[in-house]
Amino acid sequence: MPLKLLALVLLSVALVEWLARAGLLDGSERRLLDLQFQLQGQRDTQQQVAIVAIDEDSLARYPDAPMLFWTDRLAVAVERLRQVGVPLVGLDMLYSISPERWLSTLGDGQFPGARDYDRAFREQLASGQLLLVASRSGSGAAVSDYLLPSPDYLLALPDYDLQAHVGLADLLVEGDGLVRRFRLAPVAAAERAQLQDDLPHLSLPALLAVRAAGQDVRAGAWQLGGRAVQLDQPAAVIPYLGPPGTFHSLPLHRLLADDALSDPEVLALRGKLVLLGATAAGLNDAHFTPFSSDWLGGRSLLMSGVEVHANVLQALLDGRLLRSPETVWQVFGLLVLSLLVVCCVLRLPVWATLLAWLLGLALLLALGQWLFRLGWLLPQSAAGLALSLSFLGVLGLRLTGEERERNRLRQMFGRYVSEQVVEALLSSGERPELGGQAQRVTVLFSDIRNFTSISERLTAKEVVEMLNAYFARACEPLLAEGGSIDKFIGDAVMVEFGSPVPLGDHAQRAIRAALALKKVSEEFAGWMQQRFPGRDLPAFAVGIGLHSGEVVLGNIGSPVRMEFTAIGDTVNLASRLEGMTKELGCAILASAECIAEAGELVSCGRSEVIRVKGREAPIRVFEVIGLHQGDHENA
Template sequence: MLERLGRGRRFYWLVFFALTACLAAETLQRGGALNPLDQRLQDFWFQWQGKRAEARHVGIVALDEDTLAAYPDDPMIFWTDRLAVAVARLRQAGVKVIGLDMLLSISPERWLGKLGGDLQQAARDYDRVFREQVNSGQLVLASTRSGSGGRETDYLLPSPDYLLALPDFDIPGYVALADLLDEGDGVIRRYLMAPVAVADRRPLEGSVPVLGLPSLIAVRVGGMNPRGTSWVLGGRRMEREQPPEPIPYMGPPGTFPRISLKQLLADDALNDPNVIALRGKAVLIGATAAGLNDEHFTPYATRLFSGRGILMSGVELHANVLEALLAGERMQPLENGLRVFTLLLLTALAAAAFVALPVWAGALLWSLHLPILALAGFLAFRFGILVPVSVYALATALALLGVLGWRLTGEERERSRVRQMFGRYVSDQVVEALLKSGTRPELGGQSQTVTVLFSDIRNFTTISERLNAKEVVEMLNTYFERACAPLLAEGGSIDKFIGDAIMVEFGSPLPLADHAIRGIRAAIALQAVAEEFAAWMAKRFADRDLPKFAVGIGLHSGEAVIGNIGSPTRMEFTAIGDTVNLASRLEGMTKEIGCVILASETTVVEAGREVVCGRSEVVKVKGREEAVRVFEVLNVEGGEKDA
């Protein structure tokens, strides 16, 4: 009954710890408090994974250092003629849609026109070829915005010369926002289909860009209406107003195939295998040269502790988003229901383990499970699922702290009390078994089958008369120290020391099926200890004319009342009853019969045939009407206890 109650209380505490830890961790996770930890860990997963796959839908034309070196004296504002050539050749090569990841807010014609005179006349047709490419419907221009995007002045658009060249003057259909979504720490991890909130841009509907640069290009590649509210891209339905999506980066900077703008401007560019390979793809033209300051922090640039990695150019960042849209790739957060279920399951298992283990072992287990959690998260990451590892780690940590607090305030005190009560009298194995059983000794007692052993020192009165008090204490302490070892080794519970006598129970406080043979083995071992101690006595008190040191041992098996006997203010865990009395009487009769170990027939039969006995007698003992058959115990066949 006590065991069931103990287990019931433990179960309820376990449920309480698991639910409380899960609730606290889930609340913090939903509130975003754990995001920085998960983001850094997921950054590390990107770095650890390296290149995930080959880009199949997107290519990059890079305005790189080689291109800048080929035209060192030309300001970038006058590069529209070269951009026109590049766009024309990409169209000839069979590219579906071209995105210009460069903000052309000033045209060469307007800039030269301000100078007047011959320059104004010369600039009149400078951009005609580029405007023709804009009007082709295959080129998407870039813009940006500041502030909320709720006013027209918040948007920095391409030059009016280029806007007028758009097919049907369709700004939302051919001009995109190149803005990136900053997570707050400067690292780009997610993207939006429409970077400006619908409430802010609604008054400006039709006159300002709506979709992000990769989003608009993907919609154009699919031949769909950019003014729609949803599209099927790469087999996935994408909503214009959907929440931010994690970017499934294809790999670290340099992963995407790219050709230099200089290479595309060469006379034989259309025969270049790298240009031919762009057929059927979407292509982004953008700056990769370091001096053009279009570089950003991505998961590949962060570090868990310190330092930073390589930055990624804006055009490659947009290429990653565009490839994900066209290929239907996504990094999907773990579904809420599955997350909560697995969180409860793991926390419950952890709490159960922490309750069963010592505190240090529980803390070690928690430390060891962290890399396993991280590895499981990485494996899920490989399948496109983002697992918030921190919420699991926090929940199990809270469960561990809860168990620790419970032990410090209640359970651990109880365990310490049991250890203090029994630790000096029974072996450590018996104490641990008692603690694990869930039973606790209470005031009163219960009937239990045990074997009781009494041992007494022969001629103790004579010895104590010839030694002074200090020497008597020295003798007893030395003997008892040696005598207790074999008794505890057999699982005995040392009940008490009565002067020079020892009272021991086998099968208490926890029942033992083989209590009788354990008691006999302990008696034989105790006899050997007494014989060795006789030599110590002879040497230590050689000049005292002491009688030879010897002991008498009595054993009896049967029912006894075991428990805390006494009052609430002073109690003692002991055994009482006829079994105890008879064992004590048999110890006293060893002198009359002339043997060292005297056991009742009950004990010998219970112990089994391996007990080697000497003489046998039927004796009457004081205080008992019924005669008792007793046996002199000589040895146990095999000599060693069973494993």
């Protein structure tokens, strides 16, 4: 069994690890990750990032102005942010064409002043404190894959440095349509290596964080929030601070108001990094996040793209990135978990094992949630599957093993003891030591009087018919009293009371069975007369010997054939007492030990001190004639 359990644990962990590496657990891991974010709710932390939102109210203030011509308002907003002490502003809106360039397509000279429409906006770009965004339509391996801001704006950047002033707005959308992870560099290293132009490569949040830390955007690694991050590190889970609306959002029209520089909410932006973007539903920049999903597959609570970027930027500034244990520790943890499951449920009842499984899953979720709040991501789907596989494996081994054990015990005892005794043996959880164990029992021996004379006057077939008919009747009271029919020896039967299940009243049971057996023999005498009339057969009767004492129970025999039986002096003496019944002229003869064990309820007839073959010391025996049970008497 230990080897089977160890193999079960190793197989469970290997299967779970293979399923995880094959990506077959990704769906459940995503759902569990979503659940962890939802259970966490809104996390209380000092926000270093703020959002200036182009919301429905701001759009309503300027209903006749297309978004293309909002650059003058954006310039005012950025200037006022700089005045209140905002170090950097990230514009999460892509202007691939400028108003000046668009107006020029309608004809030169038709719109006086059009050439200077974006002057203020370009001045903000020239300050280096306003960062733009670009996007990709392909892998990023070719220049044509990039959708860049208008050349009018790129030319206004300090030193025409796109990598230091333009970030990528691309979000990493997973297979189920949710945004859970981010990359510092949305374009993979292999694709970037194919480019000759100095194109943007950092995401907008990463660019803002690196610029705010005063580090080189062209480096391959940075120290952000006290943590070392690599340019091409794997995608990391976005540690969302909470559901949509968690970040402080200042409507753009508040920043454009005449009294904006005296507005407490505007002044509260001092020292923060600001993302300026669209939150209005009509501007189509909304995404599904972990707070959008439910276990039924529904979607709700869209989050604006600018707030997703704000969560990433805040995580980089805090240095709070969710970490996953290394693979070796994950495998070690699965092994320990599986071994704990095996040890805990190995000896529990089946119903308790089911409860332990459910409790284990609940504790696993609770542990995962606690570690999640501390910044660790446990592979809960893999752990839950390993726990379940170990549980089912142990339960399967137990059920099949117990079923085999039940069948073995039924095969061993089912023909010789009652079904109630078998069930009691199985329910007790104790198993007889087949190699031999000492146990106190009462042994009953019974044989048919004058069997030799009877068998001489019957044919062999009739003898077998008689024995089968008699033993069918005789076994009923013996089994009813919990007796274990050890063996049939010709016309004799050997029965133990108190084996294989110990019984405290084995002597009383044996005496009741003996009295019932005597009654059966008296009734069977009538059957003999009816079945074999005119054969001049001796009267049918039995002799019964009883003795209580210690016997040795175990498997006796050869490797070819073995049987579970009782041996010892107690068995021999019971057999000798059965043989003395005819000599003493009584039907039931019990030793003094049996009478003392049964108590004062036994009605005895004559008593003798006799010597039996094989014993030097004489023994006292009693004729049993009845057994009182309160007001009821068997006689």
